[in-house]
Amino acid sequence: MPPAHPFDDDKLKEECGVFGVIGVADAANFVALGLHALQHRGQEAGGIVTYDTTTGFNQQRRMGLVRDNFTNPAMMASLPGPIGIGHVRYSTAGSKAHTAMRDVQPFFGEFAMGGAAIAHNGNITNAVALRRELIERGSIFQSSSDSECIVHLMARSMGRSIPDRMEEALRKVEGAFSVVAMTHDKLIGCRDPLGVRPLVLGQVGEGWVLASETCALDIIGAEFVREIKAGEMVVITDKGVESHFPFRPAKSRFCIFEHVYFSRPDSQLGGRSVYETRENIGRELAKEAPVDADLVCPVPDSGTPAAIGYSLQSGIPYAMGIIRNNYMGRTFIEPTEQIRNMGVRLKLNVNRALIKGKRVILVDDSVVRGTTSRKIKEMILDAGAAEVHFRIASPPTAWPCFYGVDTPEREKLLAATMSEDEMRDHLGVDSLKFITLDGLYRAVGESKGRDAKSPAYCDACFSGEYPVAPSDMIEQGFRAKQAAE
Numbered sequence: 001m002p003p004a005h006p007f008d009d010d011k012l013k014e015e016c017g018v019f020g021v022i023g024v025a026d027a028a029n030f031v032a033l034g035l036h037a038l039q040h041r042g043q044e045a046g047g048i049v050t051y052d053t054t055t056g057f058n059q060q061r062r063m064g065l066v067r068d069n070f071t072n073p074a075m076m077a078s079l080p081g082p083i084g085i086g087h088v089r090y091s092t093a094g095s096k097a098h099t100a101m102r103d104v105q106p107f108f109g110e111f112a113m114g115g116a117a118i119a120h121n122g123n124i125t126n127a128v129a130l131r132r133e134l135i136e137r138g139s140i141f142q143s144s145s146d147s148e149c150i151v152h153l154m155a156r157s158m159g160r161s162i163p164d165r166m167e168e169a170l171r172k173v174e175g176a177f178s179v180v181a182m183t184h185d186k187l188i189g190c191r192d193p194l195g196v197r198p199l200v201l202g203q204v205g206e207g208w209v210l211a212s213e214t215c216a217l218d219i220i221g222a223e224f225v226r227e228i229k230a231g232e233m234v235v236i237t238d239k240g241v242e243s244h245f246p247f248r249p250a251k252s253r254f255c256i257f258e259h260v261y262f263s264r265p266d267s268q269l270g271g272r273s274v275y276e277t278r279e280n281i282g283r284e285l286a287k288e289a290p291v292d293a294d295l296v297c298p299v300p301d302s303g304t305p306a307a308i309g310y311s312l313q314s315g316i317p318y319a320m321g322i323i324r325n326n327y328m329g330r331t332f333i334e335p336t337e338q339i340r341n342m343g344v345r346l347k348l349n350v351n352r353a354l355i356k357g358k359r360v361i362l363v364d365d366s367v368v369r370g371t372t373s374r375k376i377k378e379m380i381l382d383a384g385a386a387e388v389h390f391r392i393a394s395p396p397t398a399w400p401c402f403y404g405v406d407t408p409e410r411e412k413l414l415a416a417t418m419s420e421d422e423m424r425d426h427l428g429v430d431s432l433k434f435i436t437l438d439g440l441y442r443a444v445g446e447s448k449g450r451d452a453k454s455p456a457y458c459d460a461c462f463s464g465e466y467p468v469a470p471s472d473m474i475e476q477g478f479r480a481k482q483a484a485e
Contacts, residue, residue, distance in 0.1 A: 012261065012368060012397070012461075015404035016105070016121040017041035018199070019216055020085035020180040022187040022236055023207030028079035030204070030220050031086040032070040037216040039066055040264055041121075042088035045104040046070065049117035051184045052081035057115045061104040082207075085182045087119035090406060102143045109151045116154070116162045118181040120147035121212055122197045123404035125175035128472040149173065163188055163235050167246040174468055176255075176403035178228075180210050187236040194253040194467055195230025196403050196458050198269065201241070208236045213267040224268065230254075253467040255403065256457035259444050260394045261302055261365045262405075272445060275305050280443040281393045281435060282309025282363065289433030290314060291361060291389050297321030299364040299376060300348070306393035307363035321360060322376070323349050348376065356384035366394045367434075368407070370414040373427050390427065392434040395462040396420065399481065402470035407461065410478075437462055 017038030021030045031048050047061035048070065058079045062069035066088065070076065087105035106119040124130070127146035130153070135141065139152045153169035154162070162183045170177065176196035181188040189210040191199050202209040204222035211217055214224050228234060230252040233244045255262070258269060265275040285306065296316050298307035301324060311318035325347055360380055367373055373390065380388050396415030400407040410416045414423055424432035437459060438449030446456055460466045464481030474480065 012257070012366060012401070012405055012407055015042070015090060015123065015197075015406070016119075017088045017212045017216075018085070018119045018121045018178060018180040018210070019087075019212070020083075020119075020182060020187050020189070020210040021204070021207055021220075022083040022182070023238060024082055024204060026076075026080070027082050027084035028070075028076055030209075031084045032066060032076065033219050034209070034211055034216040035070070035086045035088050036066045037219040037264075038088055038212055041212060041262070042090040044090050045101075046086065046088045047104050047106050047119075048079055048084055048086040049106045049108055049182065050079045050081040050084035051115075051182065055080055057108060057117065057184075059106075059108055059117070061101065063101065063104070083182055083185070083187060085117055085119050085180050085187070087121075087180075100144070103145045105145070105147060107143070107145075107148055107151050109155060111155060111162065111165065113161060114183055116181060116183050118147070118150060118154075118166075118179060120150065121178045121199075121404065122176035122192065123402060124149060124173045124177065125402050125468055125473070126173065126471040127175075130173065150177075150179070162186065163233065163244075166190065167233060167244070171247065174471060176468070178212065185237060188233065189228050189236075190233040191228050191230055193231040193247040193250040194458065196253060196255050196467075198254070198258060198263070199228040201225045201228055201234065208241065210234075210236075213263055215264045215267045218266070227270070251454065253455070253458040255405075256440065256444065256459045257394070257401075257405070257461060260440070265305055270445075277444055278305035278393065279309035279312070281440065282306035282311075283313040284309075284439040284443045285363070285391050285393060285433070285435045286310045286313035288436060288439050289391055291391075291431055291433075293359040293361045293387065293389060295319045295321060295354070295358050296361045296363060297355075299362055300324040302365040303363045303393065306365065310361065310363055310391060316361065319351075319354055321351050321355050321362075321380070323351055325349065348379070350379045350383040352383040355380060357386055359387040359389070360385045361389045361391055363391050363393060365392070366397055367392055367414055367423065367427075368397055369412060370423065370427055377427055377429050387430045389431045390424075390429050390433070392432070395434050395437045395440060395459075396423075397461050399461050399464040401461045402466070402473055403458065403460075403468070405461070 019034035045063045049059045106117040108117045124146040130149045134152045154165040157165035157168040159165035177192045178197040178199040179190045202217040202222035209222045231247040235242045263274045267274045296311040298304040398415040441450040
């Protein structure tokens with residue numbers, strides 16, 4: 001895979017997407033379509049495992065996009081069977097520089113009672129300690145992924161079935177996980193006790209589907225049944241769906257940034273339209289941070305619903321002041337220093353005739369390092385804008401995520417080292433305002449804002465309050481907010 005484009009490099013990267021199906025003919029085709037719908041959750045690599053009574057377990061793993069790999073008729077023919085799972089990956093644990101083939105999921109293993117494959121979305125926060133312990137006991141790891149710990153823990157379990165072994169293994173891990181797994185006749189799904197990462201259940205004909213988001217159900221014509229609950233494990237066979245709750249009950253802490261950015265806007269989260277929630281975020285932002293201006297323009301594409309909401313609430317006209325080139329793909333010429341300096345212009349271009357002489361409100365989903373925000377501001381001013389005002393549809397990202405999202409080290413996060421006024425001066429804009437944490441909570445349906453004593457979501461990247469201690473990072477010297485204060 002080529003290096004990340006400068007525009008995308010200044011965005012938080014979602015961790016992975018998982019998909020599984022049972023009880024359909026040519027399951028691999030359903031899995032490939034589901035992974036295509038989840039491509040936004042991971043673009044570095046993907047894999048599919050299926051089972052057929054004649055050929056047994058079948059596996060294909062590839063670097064790159066689903067459309068470039070899992071549309072080949074010969075490859076798809078090598079994945080027969082009525083059951084299959086798949087995974088799209090962006091590296092958060094394991095190799096940070098790039099994905100190695102050995103890290104591409106699903107992972108497969110042969111156990112005493114038969115084979116099983118597993119795909120994991122999230123991040124295990126005690127993986128370093130688990131890995132060290134497993135290696136000392138004789139385990140031989142094949143990847144640098146934290147997800148492989150689950151396979152080794154299952155191998156050492158004395159459970160009599162694959163679901164039993166998975167339950168025992170997952171009780172030993174900390175952090176966030178939504179897991180989809182399969183045996184020769186079972187499809188298994190499980191969420192961590194806090195339900196940090198999403199997982200939904202659907203039905204297609206007589207078959208069943210598990211997926212990270214509802215948009216992956218839509219693409220195959222599946223009916224949404226329900227979300228897998230926090231701490232729930234479902235075991236699906238030709239007899240139907242069995243539900244278990246193997247973990248100690250805990251208050252759900254779903255990732256609030258799924259509402260802001262990660263999930264596709266045509267998905268549903270917690271019975272709410274992601275698009276409508278993002279529009280609500282824009283409305284709240286307009287109430288909290290009004291400004292006199294001529295145009296409201298999104299930073300495409302993630303800022304679009306919030307910009308529409310801001311425009312509707314404020315009465316300031318909405319306009320596509322920035323146009324995104326959706327066909328850039330790999331850099332088509334040698335990335336010389338001159339080309340690198342063009343940076344964002346390869347991906348975005350300003351609608352000059354619209355912007356010239358106008359006071360412009362730019363709405364974006366977040367500010368991470370601030371590098372892209374500065375370049376976009378320069379492009380807007382070069383196009384002749386009279387004023388540039390940034391409005392951000394999330395609170396300041398001041399803390400790293402340890403639950404399956406790729407975030408920079410804390411000192412590289414702009415909001416960790418600067419106040420809002422300092423960030424405004426650093427970006428060189430006329431004004432900069434973020435939605436408050438209370439405003440964000442109101443936008444996602446918590447009418448009274450954030451309950452400081454018992455927040456409904458995981459918002460650690462904004463608040464520094466981690467619902468699960470990031471054990472590995474603390475061991476490496478990271479000081480969480482509670483410990484620092």
